[in-house]
Amino acid sequence: MKVGFIGLGLMGRPMALHLEKAGHELHLWARRPESLAPFAAVNAKTHASPAEVAKHAEVVIVMVADAPDVEAVCLGADGLASGSKSGLIVVDMSTINPNAARSIGLRLASMGIEFVDAPVSGGETGAINAALTVMAGGKAAAFEKVKPLLEKMGKSVTLIGDSGAGQVAKACNQILTGVGVLAVAEAFNFATKSGVDAGKVREALLGGFAYSKILENHGQRMLDRNFKPGFKAWMHQKDLRIVMEEAHRMGLMLPSAAATAQVFNAIVGSGMGENDSISALMLLEKMSTPE
């Protein structure tokens, strides 16, 4: 298939390469030309604008930072919409506000373009290993057409519901992972300050009801004091901002997520935004009596 790909960052690059390896013809555009370098030796054509990509592709995948970026790529000057043939499917794998996704989807639909929101969980490792979890929202027919592509990048690919539903699922994912990482950091700091080995606590808890992948994986990285990303704290802060904006819009009470978002504000404000989210532990340590 002729597949467009826009957004060749930490996540996007390995994802696009998986599609090429599976035999698809890539059509690329990048804001920064150096992002195209890893594709010089593979079956990929580069273009001067998103509009040009849309002219040559049946499906375009977008993987950028936030809603304004998705909007610019899709609907801006020389955006996908201005170059598309009818029947084009745009799959947005970025994490953005669900309401923004619905609005972009509606505007594209009015021009005969299908829009599927398909954010992912699993981070850079998941992208490299083609082991992402993909949560999709949109029309079933469009989803079925792009599902084989999504399966080349992810292990679990699920249509959650209508347009925006993928972003809602991703927001739920970020509530659970954000609150979860902070809970593990709090438990470990509590153990350490009580004079107890956090590693032993982790080991014991893994066999019980407090077991979680976060306790297992993030917990181990906390013990190793390996704060390299992984998933950068500022991105988690951004995702929690989306969650809290939606809670405000709907008048929904999310007390734990709200408290967690403030801790992420503190992590970013204290200069640890480029570190992994598990830097929550370092923040708690800085706010406790030194040993």
Place this chain on the structure above:
Amino acid sequence: MRVGFVGFGAMGRPMAEHLLRAGHALSVWSRRPESAAALVAQGAQWRASPAEVARNAEIVCTNVTGSADVEGLAFGPQGLAQGFAAGSLHVDFSTIAPSAARRIAARYAADGIDFVDAPVSGGSAGAQAATLAIMWGGKSALATRLQPVFEVLGKGIVHVGATGAGQVAKACNQMVMVAAIEAAAEAARLAAASGIDFAKVRAAMLHGSAGSRVLEVFGGRMAAREFAPGVEARLHHKDYALLLDEATRLGAPLPVSAAVGQQLNALMSLGWGRDDTSSLLRVLEAGDQRDSAR
């Protein structure tokens, strides 16, 4: 002085009346003309657009709801910017994002027009009694030009700093005030759950270290179960979106404000957005199935 005014809500109307009574030549415009009718009857001059208001005033005051409303009034079609002569002054009393105030000021500056953010605190009662606290941000040299307007509207007038500083002060004001309302509501809930009359608890507290204006006013409404506004809770809810957004942008943790923001979300969901913010008490009761809750 020739003064313009746009935005005649619960706050704006009494403020405009004070300016008129102080002898200023007042030009007014409103999206819904009927909301300016009372002022026109008292001698204010109706103008056909914000631009016409700006053409006939040295200072234009606005008091509307959100950042987008202020930007629309200033730069929309037939907006203030089209009517202002260089050297004019726009004073905005609305509560908006500090970043929006800075953006508006920068856009005006290109045409030599000054912008001052001057949010107020004190509610409609303070507006009527001309006892508002006015916290303003902008060039300090503008103070003498602002004085004739400010002095007929409020008592505590503080120049906080450069453009946007007034809005930062207002955000701080809202954080401290609404957190205190939530604290009063929680005290009322604890008293009621203990089978104790909150009115007595409040009376006792007012004379101690926990005594505060909020406990007096909002605590009084809670004790009387009088939830008519006052301040409509939806406006505080709106302000919390602004200040929590600033906290995210700045990387500044505000744990209590974030928690209070969630109580306000619940309040909106329960349908009390147009009631007084003392309804935060009813949010706490809504989660309680016991008969003693009410």
